[in-house]
Amino acid sequence: MRTILWEDGKVVYLNQRKLPKQLEYVCCDDYQRIAKAIKTLEIRGAPAIGVAAAMGLALVAYNSRAKGREELLRRLEQASCVLRKTRPTAYNLFWAIDRVNTKVASTPGTVEEVRSTVIAEALAIGKEDLQTNKMIGINGASLIEDGDVVGTICNAGWLATSGEYGTALSVIKIAHEQGKRVSVIALETRPILQGARLTAFELKQDKIDVRVIPDGAIGYCFSKRMIDKFICGADRIIVSSGGHVINKVGTNTVSIVAKHYKIPFYVAAPLSTFDFNSSLKDVIIEERDPREVAEIFGRRIIPEGVSVFNPAFDITSPRLVEAIITERGIIHPPFKKEAENLLKLKIRPLNF
């Protein structure tokens, strides 16, 4: 299954807000609609957001009536600016926009040539994401033993990426394909319930046994040794600080409790999630609409006039992370050095 597709000059994406009740694909030809979809979590998950932003730029290029190269570049710059502002935390968003713009800048040529460059680069980002995720799964599956119960938070499956495998769930799916018996305990992941809605939906489709728990129950599950390993995705990994992992709020809580009970805590993420430029203090933790917490199905659960604090992410110390699973291999602390080495690796294009 795919989350975002390019079809004859239109972008078709899966509206994740409607899941698991409804499998609704939205077709659009306007990058502003993509921006809105990212903001409202119709499109979510760091790799998927990156692909969507690139596809948004492809829409600009495809539909532009610019007469000259410079005019098209200005339109792309405007759209990049809008797309960058959709969400502040996930690094893949900025990585994908930068990648398209860098490619354009380094490609001389006419309007037509810029147009095809942007579209080709966006499609390449989407296609590579699929390959990358499969490699994450293949690399990570070596950590999974027959009979393992794996904990996970939020959704780091195909829904969070371009499609097919995902990141953290790719590890589980590949292990499952390899014939290992593996089952999952998924944190429901308030407030948006990505675990209950999306991870459960996805694993059920793949016939992998999954149980949902309230987020607070993770300590009890660890204490009863109900979980052998924990694997989550990431929205941004800060390399300069040694590998702080920014991910869905609750991840840091889980990582501390995992350490307490000596349960290995792994992060699965593509190199496009590694931020080699920012320092930890540059990171903006997005605070989202209080109504995400205060209302469920449009009905208020908290008394009127009571306020809410709704950070979308938190920060996990690299000291709590056993290893990070990437498409180029599994890295261990010190993550900074190992991540830099991975980047330097000369890798042949992957073929599947």
Place this chain on the structure above:
Amino acid sequence: MRTILWEDGKVVYLNQRKLPKQLEYVCCDDYQRIAKAIKTLEIRGAPAIGVAAAMGLALVAYNSRAKGREELLRRLEQASCVLRKTRPTAYNLFWAIDRVNTKVASTPGTVEEVRSTVIAEALAIGKEDLQTNKMIGINGASLIEDGDVVGTICNAGWLATSGEYGTALSVIKIAHEQGKRVSVIALETRPILQGARLTAFELKQDKIDVRVIPDGAIGYCFSKRMIDKFICGADRIIVSSGGHVINKVGTNTVSIVAKHYKIPFYVAAPLSTFDFNSSLKDVIIEERDPREVAEIFGRRIIPEGVSVFNPAFDITSPRLVEAIITERGIIHPPFKKEAENLLKLKIRPLNF
């Protein structure tokens, strides 16, 4: 405000399932209705459950047409058996039923005398609970400094007790009454949302500033030093094991994260919550209906066919607890010795 009252041979209780939307008091004259109210969480909170069970026995005594003492004792025994089975974890339930039965056994006399003994003892348990909670607040308020932000989970306020102050929230309310500036960060407490629905409602009534967070956000709040102290209630404290605290699921998770960030973690509970008889392995952690997690407002959030694990409680190690605040004083580790000493204290009846 009161949660449970005895009015002319009837029990009037506040239906907590309807809060914060509706303040509905239910009037009943049948102990089976009380049993059902405890099971379905219309009445909840360890001290409130204890008072309700005693009131249930009072209803049996009041309405019985037993001709002799023995017949009434048999009816009380039957009702005790039904009430004991309503919920397995909160100790106050068993403590209150035992207290009424022990009083009856040690009181010779006619049917009429047994009848009045049971009713008087049930009313005494309710009245003492109010006094006990106020003393917990007075003792605990010494720990609160001006400007403190206090974290709490579930609801350990007047709604969880006979009324007025509560246990953990009593500490906050008394500090507030003493003129200290104190505000609260309340975990919403999935799946039943007692924090979002009840604690927020209660503190708003008392004009104490409160913010609600998703349960997973506690690590982020601690990491940002947004919380100075954490105080929760308890459903049972196992004395023989050194003071393991059984409380709402999520409490253990919070206690581990609090320790990690060196945030003091306190428990506020009356001595009626201290189990001096059981060992840790005797404790039953209630698993509740999966629909509490899988459905919200009757709408399913998890795909059909996906299972749920819904433990209502978890177990916090005494090593993670800074102190336990009781009506007879604040105790520190080793809790076993200090709790036994508290029990031996000769205390004058409290007068308010």
